[in-house]
Amino acid sequence: MTKIDIFSGFLGAGKTTLIKKLIAEAYAGQKLVLIENEFGEIGIDGGFLKEAGIEITEMNSGCICCSLVGDFREALKKVIDQYQPDRILIEPSGVGKLSDVTKAVQGIAAERDVQLNSFVTVADVNKVRLYMKNFGEFYNDQISHANAIILSRTGAASEDKIARAVAIIREKNPEATIVTTDWNQLKGEQIVAAMESKRDFVKELLEETQICPECGHHHEHGEECGHDHEHKHHHHDHDEECGCGHDHDHEHHHHDHDEECGCGHDHDHEHHHHDHDEECGCGHDHDHEHHHHDHDGECSCGCGHDHDHHHHHADEVFTSWGRETARVFTEEEIRTALEELDSGKYGVVLRAKGILPGTNGWIYFDHVPGEADVRGGAADVTGRLCVIGSKLDEAALEQLFHLA
């Protein structure tokens, strides 16, 4: 039996950072395979764990949920047959839709002995609102399909910022565990436990005090309840309890997705039809009040493609620019270039990373809007850099990095 864990999350959210932590602290001693799908043509993350004996399958030049979906299934099967690992960690590209990835993985369950263990989304606490607004089609899919959402960068965020991020995430996903604590304060095992199950404090307390959750009376251990609890209203979808506190007979054994409960309370059925308030994802701030693009109308999203209503593939909205180069850079040059990326002159830059020869040793860098990390590292076979975003101006990027 191989467990499969999916780590989704938008560009630069912290997926790789989290996976590294879990491998070091929680998965020690297990036979692991990591399947990484980078959106950019040039794989840069690969290699970081090779020394640690982790098997890595890199899938670049496309999205495992769009153009590479067939290849992805084959790669999964091959990895299972070849290594019989305890766990397969899947890191989809930052612009992959989690629902597409889980579908692809579910297809495997019929053919191989696998357990779909967790679907996690890593979200940068500082960017939840922005990305939801500008890239909602992709972002909200990742948020709403996760069984746990792990916020990154909370160590430096205010209590208020964290609370606001949680509130808007909750609108899209009422069920998931949301990890709000700074990862540095948590052991890998604690994060894995949160990914795999949701703690229900009410249930735990009731069990501890031996209060019957059905009738609210105290029963001695092992004692039958004796009350007539035939009103089991398993009729809010997905085992959801009504929670409205009324003793009403739920005869209507199943609310369909859009059907109102009728008990007059505001139950949030949002997870049945997220589509309504989803953004187009093309990066424009337009209000989609009436469900997406009109069915028989032209697509108004402005991306100029003749595509299926409200379903963009990542490569219709996002592009990547990458180069391999032997050019030697100064650290100063890199820092200045990364600052420039936020100016808007190069398109909407969402992520940049690189490993480049430098005048004082090799330079490694990571960039997300408003945040650049430039550091030293080991020499590589050649220099590589990659920029991902929407409406990138490639000629301007070439000039910025003096690669024209």
Ligand SMILES: Nc1nc2c(ncn2[C@@H]2O[C@H](COP(=O)(O)OP(=O)(O)OP(=O)(O)O)[C@@H](O)[C@H]2O)c(=O)[nH]1
């Ligand atoms: N301070 C801080 N930095 C973080 C945290 N998580 C990620 N980062 C930084 O953010 C950058 C991107 O992190 P990655 O782990 O590479 O993000 P990713 O989601 O794998 O990114 P993609 O490669 O775009 O898929 C790196 O510079 C990390 O060091 C965090 O919790 N706190």
